[in-house]
Amino acid sequence: MTHTLTATGNAYVSEELLTGCQAVAQGVRLADVDVIAAYPIRPYTEVMDLISKIIADGRLTAEYIIADSEHGQFEIVKHASSVGARAFAGSSGTGWLYGFEALAVTATDRLPVLFLVGNRALDDPGAFGVEHNDALAVRDLGWLLCWVTTPQEALEHVLIGYRVAEDRRVQMPMALAMDGAFLTHSQHIVRIPSVEAARKFLPPYDLGDRRLHPDNPISIAPQVNEDWVMEIRRQNWEAARRAPQVIAEAYREFDAIFGTDYASSPFFTEFMTEDAEVVLVGLGTVAAPARTAVRRLREKGERVGYVGLRWFRPFPTVPLRECLRRFQAVGVIDRDFAHGSPDDGGILLHEIRSCLYPAAERPAVVNFIIGLGGRDISIADCQRMFDLTRQAVGAAGGDGLVRWIGVRE
Amino acid sequence: MVTPEQNQYEPIKSVHQVPLEEFYSSGHRTCQGCESALTMRHLAKAAGPRTVVTGSTGCMYVANTSYMTTPWIIPWMHTQLGAAGASALGMSAGLRALMRKGRLAEERINVIAFCGDLGGGDMGLSGISSALQSNYNLLIILYDNESAANTDIQATGLTTYGAQTTFTPPGSAQRIMQRRWKKNVAGMMAVGHPTCRYVATACATYPPMDLMNKVRKALSVGGPAFIHTFCPCPKGWDYHPRYSHEIGELGVRSGIFPLYEVVEGQVRYTYDARKRRIPVREYLTKQGRFAHLVDEDMDHIQQMVDEMWEKWEVPGVAPFKGPLSEA
Numbered sequence: 057m058t059h060t061l062t063a064t065g066n067a068y069v070s071e072e073l074l075t076g077c078q079a080v081a082q083g084v085r086l087a088d089v090d091v092i093a094a095y096p097i098r099p100y101t102e103v104m105d106l107i108s109k110i111i112a113d114g115r116l117t118a119e120y121i122i123a124d125s126e127h128g129q130f131e132i133v134k135h136a137s138s139v140g141a142r143a144f145a146g147s148s149g150t151g152w153l154y155g156f157e158a159l160a161v162t163a164t165d166r167l168p169v170l171f172l173v174g175n176r177a178l179d180d181p182g183a184f185g186v187e188h189n190d191a192l193a194v195r196d197l198g199w200l201l202c203w204v205t206t207p208q209e210a211l212e213h214v215l216i217g218y219r220v221a222e223d224r225r226v227q228m229p230m231a232l233a234m235d236g237a238f239l240t241h242s243q244h245i246v247r248i249p250s251v252e253a254a255r256k257f258l259p260p261y262d263l264g265d266r267r268l269h270p271d272n273p274i275s276i277a278p279q280v281n282e283d284w285v286m287e288i289r290r291q292n293w294e295a296a297r298r299a300p301q302v303i304a305e306a307y308r309e310f311d312a313i314f315g316t317d318y319a320s321s322p323f324f325t326e327f328m329t330e331d332a333e334v335v336l337v338g339l340g341t342v343a344a345p346a347r348t349a350v351r352r353l354r355e356k357g358e359r360v361g362y363v364g365l366r367w368f369r370p371f372p373t374v375p376l377r378e379c380l381r382r383f384q385a386v387g388v389i390d391r392d393f394a395h396g397s398p399d400d401g402g403i404l405l406h407e408i409r410s411c412l413y414p415a416a417e418r419p420a421v422v423n424f425i426i427g428l429g430g431r432d433i434s435i436a437d438c439q440r441m442f443d444l445t446r447q448a449v450g451a452a453g454g455d456g457l458v459r460w461i462g463v464r465e
Numbered sequence: 466m467v468t469p470e471q472n473q474y475e476p477i478k479s480v481h482q483v484p485l486e487e488f489y490s491s492g493h494r495t496c497q498g499c500e501s502a503l504t505m506r507h508l509a510k511a512a513g514p515r516t517v518v519t520g521s522t523g524c525m526y527v528a529n530t531s532y533m534t535t536p537w538i539i540p541w542m543h544t545q546l547g548a549a550g551a552s553a554l555g556m557s558a559g560l561r562a563l564m565r566k567g568r569l570a571e572e573r574i575n576v577i578a579f580c581g582d583l584g585g586g587d588m589g590l591s592g593i594s595s596a597l598q599s600n601y602n603l604l605i606i607l608y609d610n611e612s613a614a615n616t617d618i619q620a621t622g623l624t625t626y627g628a629q630t631t632f633t634p635p636g637s638a639q640r641i642m643q644r645r646w647k648k649n650v651a652g653m654m655a656v657g658h659p660t661c662r663y664v665a666t667a668c669a670t671y672p673p674m675d676l677m678n679k680v681r682k683a684l685s686v687g688g689p690a691f692i693h694t695f696c697p698c699p700k701g702w703d704y705h706p707r708y709s710h711e712i713g714e715l716g717v718r719s720g721i722f723p724l725y726e727v728v729e730g731q732v733r734y735t736y737d738a739r740k741r742r743i744p745v746r747e748y749l750t751k752q753g754r755f756a757h758l759v760d761e762d763m764d765h766i767q768q769m770v771d772e773m774w775e776k777w778e779v780p781g782v783a784p785f786k787g788p789l790s791e792a
Binding site for chain 1: 514515516517519526527531532535537538539540541542543544545547548550551552553554555556558559560561562563565566568569574591592594595599712
């Protein structure tokens with residue numbers, strides 16, 4: 057189902073009906089990735105099904121390796137990246153955690169590989185559906201971590217992700233997260249960029265003087281112990297602090313080439329928030345029912361809105377604080393869990409409360425644990441969350457409320 | 466399958482032909498008498514300057530490669546304990562992709578990954594297996610000092626039966642805690658990977674120059690290759706550092722560590738222990754780690770070694786026994 061766009065000079069050449077995974081595969085083709093390591097696990101794995109076909113059909117020249125495990129997969133791309141090759145891998149759920157050791161060192165080695173994380177619940181018990189705990193596990197390790205909500209964004213964030221990750225000021229690995237099933241396997245019409253436009257936006261990967269090669273005989277990651285670890289952690293910290301500026305720059309250039317509009321709100325998107333009193337904030341595809349709920353409640357005259365967080369790492373502390381402090385109450389949607397954490401809330405709750413703490417006047421913040429293991433989040437669920445959030449306004453003890461939505465009790 | 470390009474190396478026939486250049490030099494902090502470090506030195510010397518090396522976690526990382534005092538003159542990178550195979554795959558794939566796309570000059574760059582017995586014989590087995598199944602030019606070297614020697618000498622899957630380690634101390638109720646028979650890793654690799662053209666075992670000091678020649682063969686044969694080296698460890702095996710060479714030689718000559726190469730499926734014994742073997746006691750009694758063994762234990766080890774050379778279908782290599790049944 058492909059047809060060619062007729063407009064001349066367009067940075068997009070065609071439209072195709074693609075799932076989130078298939079869109080990422082097209083992004084990998086357009087990024088001219090050099091090394092790909094595959095290992096199967098649902099739901100991310102569909103990306104490798106298509107990449108292997110793209111390679112088999114000669115549409116991408118790349119080394120394609122079927123690894124022995126996720127750990128092998130992640131170490132393969134880490135080392136491919138260290139010799140100067142652009143590399144791609146991905147995983148889901150417990151597979152992502154099987155390779156966790158490799159994920160830690162990829163960040164501390166500052167190797168800008170890109171991974172797709174098709175979010176999936178962690179076993180046991182077995183569940184194929186989305187939960188965000190898998191991708192969120194790398195949040196403290198020095199990764200770029202970004203959620204996309206449509207196949208179009210997914211494709212474009214392969215190019216944007218490599219561009220930011222490989223930037224000399226950043227050089228951090230990039231986890232491109234998307235909700236399992238709801239995005240990995242959900243089809244949309246996707247505009248496909250031209251190879252020329254993609255090349256124009258994304259320069260070739262150049263690791264410079266950090267590349268492992270006989271002409272550059274360096275030793276990478278020797279034992280440093282307490283003598284140097286703090287300074288090296290500090291360098292990672294500084295890179296993460298530089299990343300927001302690089303992300304904003306990349307979006308501006310992407311917009312200029314492709315006519316998109318990312319740069320006006322690079323780190324999160326706002327829907328009908330202008331005069332809103334109460335908003336929900338969430339990650340990923342919950343945006344769809346939440347926005348519909350906003351429209352329906354607006355029809356009844358309720359001043360509600362939705363904030364969709366795109367970049368989790370680096371966390372957009374100041375812009376998000378400035379955004380959320382305008383509202384009377386904020387309902388934080390967590391498709392994850394953080395058992396035993398403060399107030400027994402979800403991970404996003406803690407990040408957002410911490411982000412809001414320095415604000416002179418803070419909105420009430422409540423928390424919803426919802427949609428675990430891929431359970432559907434309905435429009436009615438979102439309306440209910442808006443109601444509960446509104447009830448927190450001015451209510452004694454309302455602030456800090458954590459509610460599980462859609463659970464049998 | 467792509468036919469990998471070949472490397473051309475001269476065999477080293479005498480000590481006078483050993484290259485003078487060192488690519489693994491001063492700066493490491495390994496113990497006196499460390500044969501694992503000698504394995505490193507020889508692999509680097511044999512491979513030469515157009516080489517990239519990864520080392521998985523183990524004493525040849527922790528003791529070997531400290532920041533600001535690296536002994537590696539060729540490029541070197543740490544890899545994770547179980548990732549020797551994956552690191553070799555990743556580097557080979559990266560270099561091949563960049564050469565195919567014209568972003569790197571076409572040349573043969575040796576890719577070598579080393580791992581210890583814990584990284585290679587236990588945790589990293591599946592990754593090494595994956596690498597040996599590939600069609601990349603790469604070499605995995607398992608340096609085997611029969612313990613987690615950097616961590617304080619803990620038993621691994623490759624520790625000799627009966628040995629005392631910090632995980633297998635002799636006690637009043639149990640004399641022997643290390644009751645597992647050493648894994649036959651090189652044989653496992655040779656049997657399990659029909660397209661792998663080169664698998665060998667070696668000892669850095671015995672026979673002299675043998676390891677260097679095997680490294681060169683492995684790098685020339687085309688495709689993935691595997692070498693398992695026998696590396697006596699004065700600290701872990703509890704003997705005076707001056708005897709490292711002797712212990713290695715006794716291990717080979719007693720037949721407890723078979724020395725061979727498998728080239729395109731053809732087994733060639735470097736030391737043919739079918740024909741001549743010294744009693745394994747001569748090897749065991751020189752090491753403190755076996756001091757608690759009694760005659761009965763030594764007899765058991767001797768019997769197992771004899772069986773390896775007299776009963777195995779491919780002596781020292783593959784433990785299948787007897788004629789095949791008809792149905």
